[in-house]
Amino acid sequence: MSIFIKCLIVDDEPFAQEVIEKHAEKVPYLQVVKKSNNAVEALKDIEEYLPDLVFMDIQMPEMSGLELIKILNNHKPKVIITTAFPEHALEGFDLDVSDYLLKPISFERFLKAVNKVYTYQKLATQPRIPAVQSSESDSPTFFWVKENGKLVHVAFEDVQMIKGMKDYLQIFLKERRIITYMTMKRIMEILPLQDFMRVSRSYIVRKSSIISINGNMLETSLGEEVMIGTTYRDIIRDEVNEWLK
Numbered sequence: 036m037s038i039f040i041k042c043l044i045v046d047d048e049p050f051a052q053e054v055i056e057k058h059a060e061k062v063p064y065l066q067v068v069k070k071s072n073n074a075v076e077a078l079k080d081i082e083e084y085l086p087d088l089v090f091m092d093i094q095m096p097e098m099s100g101l102e103l104i105k106i107l108n109n110h111k112p113k114v115i116i117t118t119a120f121p122e123h124a125l126e127g128f129d130l131d132v133s134d135y136l137l138k139p140i141s142f143e144r145f146l147k148a149v150n151k152v153y154t155y156q157k158l159a160t161q162p163r164i165p166a167v168q169s170s171e172s173d174s175p176t177f178f179w180v181k182e183n184g185k186l187v188h189v190a191f192e193d194v195q196m197i198k199g200m201k202d203y204l205q206i207f208l209k210e211r212r213i214i215t216y217m218t219m220k221r222i223m224e225i226l227p228l229q230d231f232m233r234v235s236r237s238y239i240v241r242k243s244s245i246i247s248i249n250g251n252m253l254e255t256s257l258g259e260e261v262m263i264g265t266t267y268r269d270i271i272r273d274e275v276n277e278w279l280k
Contacts, residue, residue: 038156040149043084044070045077045100046092046117051138055090055117058145064153074098078106086112088133088152093118104130113152129202134184151184178225180206180215187213191227195257197239207257234271235264248275 042065046052052070059065068084071077073095081089089112091100104114114130119138133155134148177190189206196207199219206213223233233239234253244256248271251263263271 038064038153039066040064040087040152040156041084042067043077043080043086043089043112045074045089045095045103046070047073047095048092051092051117054140055145058140058142059149061142062146062149065149074100074103078103081107081110081112085110087156088113088115088149090115090117091132092116093120101130104132113155115148115152154185180213180217182213182215187215189213191230194226194231195241195244196255196259196261197222199237199239207259232271232274234261234267238264242274 042059044052044055044059044067046055056067056070059067065088068086069080071080075097077089077091080086091104091114093100093116100116100118114132116132116135117138117140118136121137133152136144136148176192177188179186180189181187189208193208193210194206195209197219198205198207200214202216202218204215204217204219204222206215219233219236219239222239226239230241230243231239232242238261240253240255240261246254246256248254248263251268252260253263253271254260
């Protein structure tokens, strides 16, 4: 099935609009449906044209691009930030933008950004495949995370340990590691808790991967040593006592 992505360009500089439009013309699946000169105009255009993707400048009169993203309600397209100001990158990604392009924008970098959106749209339009169920518990055996713009399938049985890094996670698998934008709170909601245990504010380990516990340190099958957090010591002690019964 062919996928076409309807695009809206939002920028108060005609030259910047022209650069993005020319880049878009080179990509077969992109269709520019409108160019908006400011965020207020874009708000109306988004409601009217229902674009799949918006190329959004940040610094504009009356309302910034980031302010516009925050107030979108009825229709929320994918957004690629296009700006000359790198200092807003973190705030942009907090708003779940697809990418952040710094001006002047090369076609190579532009193509990489829109390909992320194309991949997402392609996955979204495919028939949904039910998560594989375990024969014993009828619970999912895997979950999905974003890695470098891609959706990656992760089997629970491959996860050995997870390290929290503020709003990011480092997921230790049997063969490799994944860094993804996700909080510890969210991953704890996803993991099967009968198999995993939080041992500190920053670490979650697979119970079966624990090789030894020595005082406040535990060793995992990956060869990593992890310090047990003070508030988690009683929980781990109770877990160990259950094993020793």
